[in-house]
Amino acid sequence: METEEQTPSAFLDIATNLLAILLILTLFALAAPRQFTEGASQLPARPSTGLRFVAPQRERFPPFSRFYVVLADRVTVWDQEAVVAALAAAPHTHSGTTRQGRFDWQPEWLVTRDIDGFQLRFWFDRDALLSQSTPWGVEQTERLVDELAQDAARNRIAPVFIVYPDGLETFVPIYERLQARGQRFRWFTQRPDEPLLIGRHVAQFTHYSLYW
Amino acid sequence: MDPRCLGTPLMPRLATLGLLMVLGGVLWGLARAPDRSAALAELGDSVEARQSIAAWESLWSELAERGVAALNPATNDASRRAAGDTVFMRYRNLWGPIDDDARLAFQLAALSGDPARKLALIEPLTRSENPLIRFRAHLELARLQRRLLDFEAARMAARAALAVPDLPERLSADAWFILADSAWEQDRLDEAEIALNAAIAADPGFWDARRLRLEVLARQLARPRQTGAVCLDRTRRMIEDLGALPTLAEDQTQFRDLADRFARQDTMPHVALALIVGLGYRWSGDTERARVILENAERLHGQLPHGCERLILKRISGLLEPASTPGQPP
Numbered sequence: 001m002e003t004e005e006q007t008p009s010a011f012l013d014i015a016t017n018l019l020a021i022l023l024i025l026t027l028f029a030l031a032a033p034r035q036f037t038e039g040a041s042q043l044p045a046r047p048s049t050g051l052r053f054v055a056p057q058r059e060r061f062p063p064f065s066r067f068y069v070v071l072a073d074r075v076t077v078w079d080q081e082a083v084v085a086a087l088a089a090a091p092h093t094h095s096g097t098t099r100q101g102r103f104d105w106q107p108e109w110l111v112t113r114d115i116d117g118f119q120l121r122f123w124f125d126r127d128a129l130l131s132q133s134t135p136w137g138v139e140q141t142e143r144l145v146d147e148l149a150q151d152a153a154r155n156r157i158a159p160v161f162i163v164y165p166d167g168l169e170t171f172v173p174i175y176e177r178l179q180a181r182g183q184r185f186r187w188f189t190q191r192p193d194e195p196l197l198i199g200r201h202v203a204q205f206t207h208y209s210l211y212w
Numbered sequence: 213m214d215p216r217c218l219g220t221p222l223m224p225r226l227a228t229l230g231l232l233m234v235l236g237g238v239l240w241g242l243a244r245a246p247d248r249s250a251a252l253a254e255l256g257d258s259v260e261a262r263q264s265i266a267a268w269e270s271l272w273s274e275l276a277e278r279g280v281a282a283l284n285p286a287t288n289d290a291s292r293r294a295a296g297d298t299v300f301m302r303y304r305n306l307w308g309p310i311d312d313d314a315r316l317a318f319q320l321a322a323l324s325g326d327p328a329r330k331l332a333l334i335e336p337l338t339r340s341e342n343p344l345i346r347f348r349a350h351l352e353l354a355r356l357q358r359r360l361l362d363f364e365a366a367r368m369a370a371r372a373a374l375a376v377p378d379l380p381e382r383l384s385a386d387a388w389f390i391l392a393d394s395a396w397e398q399d400r401l402d403e404a405e406i407a408l409n410a411a412i413a414a415d416p417g418f419w420d421a422r423r424l425r426l427e428v429l430a431r432q433l434a435r436p437r438q439t440g441a442v443c444l445d446r447t448r449r450m451i452e453d454l455g456a457l458p459t460l461a462e463d464q465t466q467f468r469d470l471a472d473r474f475a476r477q478d479t480m481p482h483v484a485l486a487l488i489v490g491l492g493y494r495w496s497g498d499t500e501r502a503r504v505i506l507e508n509a510e511r512l513h514g515q516l517p518h519g520c521e522r523l524i525l526k527r528i529s530g531l532l533e534p535a536s537t538p539g540q541p542p
Contacts, residue, residue, distance in 0.1 A: 032236075040398060058295065060393060060420055061355065061358045061359045061393070062299075062359065062425070064325055064326075064327050065325055066325050067325070077466065080323070080324065080325045080326075081325070081326055081329065083323065084323055084324045084329065086342070087316075087320060087323075088316075088320060091312075091316050107315075107319060111307050111310055111315070112300050112305055113296075113300055113304060113317045114296075114300035114301045115300065115310060115315050115348060116315075116319050116352075117319070117322075117323040118319045118322060118323060120323060127309050129320075134491035139425055151432060154326070155327050155328075155360065156359060156360055156361060157325070157327070197540065198267050198323075200322045202293055202296065202301055204294055205293045205295040205296045205297065205301055205302075208293070209422065
């Protein structure tokens, strides 16, 4: 039960809180127009006459990607279409397997951006890759480089090499041949314990990551 | 002495004083507006010229008042990601209720690495009853054909997307952009310029469209047979795009990057490009390089319509006046 001694104190609390809220609102009101008109990134540029670095331009319509997995003495094309087929056959199963490994399909539950957004993780089965391919050599490198040139000319497909630590030695001659031919390609190192992650989502357009 | 003798000449004296004041006001007003009349004399007194000059002067007075911040594309949408490759990536929540099967088809097309399979997955969706799905399917076909370098098929699909009725104007920006890009790749610059103007009008926060328009306008300005008014409009749009791009990308270093790219050409083709490069360096903070570019602009005269060139050179002279210090507009 409230006493007479407590009432002034309660009023004082309410008044203090109201004052604090008013103070915060005033601060926001002062800060908001500045933020709106100038933007968070509108810091004045500092004078600079030093070395220039021209950032690479993001390509408006990049080529299509085909992934190759590089292990020690092995180069295998990733059967991406097998994942597409598995998902088409069982659309409500969010994980599955192909002859090259297992995948985890992560569609966003709410479509807040584009309708085709998704993320996919793929764990390669190393033993399966080794058993399904033959040892790699100079001849295979030459043949691959020729095939890649044809893919690029016919369907504008460019290779993406996923290179495991033990595959670096195998990848070096491929890299050199592609460089010498002026063939377009990308390559990434891949930790053995981590899955390949591909997808389409908004964060790709807020970082400098989408350069082909 | 009759007091009326004193009162009679007083009225004309007051009237004269009043008239003198009015005249002074008129003369002061005329003296305040020599630029507009001089500008009209430069471009010719047509409706087109008047509109171009009004927009040009409005741009510079905005710049004088607010600096480069005046060129920020206005938006109340905090969800904008200007680099998104579709309007649905650039802005949040443009989709309503979605059919799961259609969504999966779009996702599988995005996942697939085979262009033929992508096309096969998307094509049936162009017959969807939902206009938004139909629009997105046509747009995706256009994007896929463009990636395959089949420009004619890309244009047909983009036109089909634009033909889908009753959609918000903003959605049309990507289809216009594909039309512009295809025209640019095939060296049809007039078509590219018109399509880019439409794309940017539909979505002023579209970074790629503004970036491509800079390229298109720089080349358009270098071509003969343009009126002074068109030349001035193109230069103004280049300034607007230059000012907007770094804000959209949230990366102020783009001023220097853009200036570097245009300055890389062996010889600067015309004074408009010198102005753009100079402003790029100036807004990046490199006032010394800006000064060098702008000081040399006079030597490039004779490449653009005379009136347009004179107006641009006047602004360049203004920028070279010593009153401006770093950080002050424009």
